[in-house]
Amino acid sequence: MSFDLRFTKGQGTGNDFVLFSDPEGVTELTPTQIVAMCDRRFGVGADGVIRAVRSANLEAGAAALAENPHAVWFMDYWNADGSVSEMCGNGIRVYTSYLLDQGFADLPADGSIAIGTRAGVRTVRRSRGGYEADLGRWRLTGEDPLVRAKNLDVPRPGLGIDVGNPHVVVALADDDELAELDLGYQPILDPHPEGGANVEFVVPADPLIEDAVGRVRMRVHERGSGETLSCGTGAVATALAVRHWAGRGAPNEWRVHVPGGVLGVRVFEAPDGEHAALSGPAELVFDGVLSLA
Template identity: 65%
Template structure:
């Protein structure tokens, strides 16, 4: 039976998503449906799908709802290939914009919107013309992987970092190396992480710090989606990796330039450790309907 799905296309620094409301989790969402929605020629087009369901309606989110009753809505993010993902930093900002503009939530200048994800509850606030999300504590991985990429003429060491989802960050020598990468091919991580990882390639600015703010450029290959114009959690991981490499004098605020624009990353200190936050724009582009 054919289902017609009403959807909205949204983007944050060019990282684009197909969103739709499914409050009672009644849609039989299959990987094939996500692939059809995200298809750039026959669907809405995007790096992934963002169904908006109520946390209480999702049996798999029962523990989260009990732990964080403020998380009324759950961002059930899927990559463009239909696979589920733990978190999406640009996506959660677009998700917040979508909930607001559909009248599903209210968010004043000083309010907090708590959104459920597979990585746990995340707090979103207004931030200028966009939104800021606290991605929670970050963690440095234990492995010492090397990464090979097309047009990168030698394998490079990578730094594994988790910000709710897995990343491997690679430092490059300069803009020529970064611009010359062919990320239509999947970078090879050795040893390969269980479940895969996003791979970020980073070049520090020169000078690295201006007016107390660190600056880097980044390109990313996202597992399940390929190269995207931006990756929010990837930008956070890239800033954290550069800060780690730079040492104790490195700043806690960063500007990350991606092909789709720029996002801000900041580190703050909490009882459960260092948290990393991501800020940037989020826009809804158009609405449509698709027969699935």
């Protein structure tokens, strides 16, 4: 039996998503359907699928409401391969734009919105050119695997960083090394983290700091999606890694250049520790209807 699914296509710095509304939590998609939707030749084409569902109508939403009763909407996110993901930094900005467009939420110029995710509640506010999402506390995982990638001459050490989902950041020597990587192939991590990780390859700009803002370039292989034009949480992990390597005196403001554009990262102190926030554009591209088997 087939059914029609109304959807919206959205993107943030080229990281693109299929979004649909299911406030009552009654539309359960299978991994096969998600893979078909994300297929760039036979489907809509996307790096992931996001369902707008009320937290009260989803088992995973109970923890979000317990953390913050204002988190009435939950970002239910799947990677392009049909696997579930904890968080998506570009996705949560696009999701916020979708909630506003659909009339599900309001976001005053000086206000914020709380959104439930599997990584916890995240707050989003308006910023110049888009939205800024507070991704919460970050941490070094202590798991720093050796990373092999196609066209990378020798394995390189990676730095494990958790920003609600797992990342491994690898420093490269120059732009040529970054350009020569073939990220159509999944990088190999040794040891391989349980549950996998997103892998970012980064080259610091020269100069690294300009007008008190750090600058880096990054490419990414996302767990469950492959190489994408941008990864929001990956941009945050990249900025945090370079800031960590730079040591005392490194700035708290960063610009991360990805193939799909530029993202901002801001590190700041909060009552529960050091937080990282991600800023950037979010665009709703078109609406459509899919007939799903």
